[in-house]
Amino acid sequence: MTTSPSHPDFAELVRVSARIGCLSFGGPAGQIALMHRELVEERGWISEDQYLHALNFCHLLPGPEAQQLAIWIGWKLHGIRGGLAAGLLFVIPGALVILALSMLYGAAAHLAWFAALFLGIKAAVLAIVVQAVLRLAGRALGTRFRKTAAVLSFVALFLFNAPFPLVVIGAGVIGWIAARWRPALLGLKGEAGSPPDTPRPWGYSVRAVLIGALAWAAPMVAILALLGRDHVLWRVGVFFSKLAVVTFGGAYAVLAYMAQQAVSAQHWLTAAEMADGLGLAETTPGPLIMVTQFVGYLAAFRSPTPFTPLVAGLLGAGLTTWVTFAPCFLWVFALAPWIERLERAQALKGALALVTSAIVGVIANLSAWFALQVLFHELRPVWGSLSLPVLASFDWRSGLIAAGSAWLIIARKWNIMRVLGLAAAGGWLLSLLP
Template structure:
């Protein structure tokens, strides 16, 4: 049956019946979206809305918003999960697989190519100068993310208190990121049950659904999804042993995948600290470089994990060649990071109507979103210390610990470029790609200046 994508119905057609594309057309449009999905989750969600709701009318507005609400409840990149849900809604599991994979693959291939280039050219003077500007721009971009998330999330005093507590817990007490996020979720669920006004939660607007509970679909999705997700990691553990770098990469990013609430910026600080100081896979400056590369490519920002996995394996390649080890590290990282998104959607999409009525779940998400503001503030501070200064000093006092910069180690070039990037973002309102490009040119211009 041929697909219909016109917003004008044919004579005698019911205008309320949405056109349903055939599978081939879904694949073509999903590939187009995957190649054009720049601008982070906000831009990606807006792109899908324009392409699929406004222009082609494959999904109606209420369905789209309901699915987006569900994706906000789940760990992982919400834009990719929304793409998976749309494919599932239109063509079942094969539609979800096609839409989700095509949303990620273009960016994954670009990041892999850039990672290979980075690994071979990072020691060249011009390349270092280029990334001097990119790192400075990343600092301004993270600051913009902090402003946006705070403006949207912190609409009550209780939420502002949660954000502050999260920042203090991470910055002064070095509590683990998963503990902070899950603790905030538990507080939010309790508040939703007893004092929902603290979180500005609206009452459920629709009666609870009366249809049967889709346990069979969910159980099948969980069994198949878990097997597919963990099988490559199990193979690596058996063949190479738990101490091999690929095993460590797989285990770390698999754990990270289940606590990535609140978007990529929420977990970047935790990932960066573990990758830099915990495992020693790369330096703080290289972590900022990777984020800059991820900002310039289509697909989810959390694709920066692939850059980390590539460098980690590239630098400890045995028994493989460095390039092959890097590619295996990138592939494994990408798989364990993004495969759970399919599991969540296929298992929970049939429950959407019931999840929308789950007030405690909404409270947990609201509190996690508030805590994410504190997490991103911690990330901003972490990047500022490592981008603007070449030396830092650890300080311990009364059970607290903090990292302070050595003022004498200030890199005036990075500070100047960061101010330039901030001006382009907050004053000139330039987009991220333009800011990164101009900052990179500024880095090239200042790279030879001591």
């Protein structure tokens, strides 16, 4: 079978998708840039306009936009099997790496040298999250109205412990209304245009939703039948299934909600361990939201009955990965045929514009939460759910590494992997001091 350079055969798509999956370090920005270079610039499989339209479409969906973009490209080139191949190969390399690291962490988390390495990694992660706030704020806060939304979302989460889904949904509703009545508040220009005069692909989308939903739910049905609602695997599956529906704005947007729930409500791990997990995810290829697998592994590893800890951890990691990423295929396969119509939906653009603005406040809340956990050994409740640090408990080692990491990442533009490696070494060296 021969193909033109602009339309690869299936084997070539698989080979290049595997390469992208193994090299997709650097978070969404790096992953999206890698796919653009490999698929648009070097091979010409997708045009520039198609790539940008698809990227905008993926920003409308919950879940990791880079993986969904990979699914869409595979679907565009080879239909359902192409989307499955590209999407799975984008996730599998990173999933295997972080599973191995989670197993190592579960076995070695209480060793002194291991804790010393992660002292530095946690401090560097704080700098990385701050950089994410600054980057997103620069893109998303173009009007006073959108800046106000970011500030209010931060206040609602940090001071009043408002539910994350409520903040996101509220921002979306307000953005929807503003786009219809005062689009200038959001920086939108005029009407988005009329939808194309083509048949609506309802049948295709309904079949994709039904098949995708059945696949998504299958492991949960088995757990309910065999282990019941009280088992940790059921709680893990339900929690991360809900999370998969509200993860607009990228991984950082939902990490604060996930971390606070996993630490404070479910007690699956500590705040310091959550920061460790984020550090592991930063060092692996694939979506940053893969940190959910780390949480699922530890949750099941520590409540293994009736399995051994290792088997329970593997089941928890596998279940978490499935319920986190299976919905991505559902969204893309069901909505990809509608991409041109969604591009012209003014009210939907307005809703997502304000959600993105609110996400800045969400990530700022994550930064504040991590800063308190990483830089101080002791917090004191002051009002409601708000806790402030005891200044005497400041960890100067973490503060020094965090400040140095921020300078290297933000001012010097160092690669994240280099900074994490240097921070880990710094944490180990500083731990040797009295």
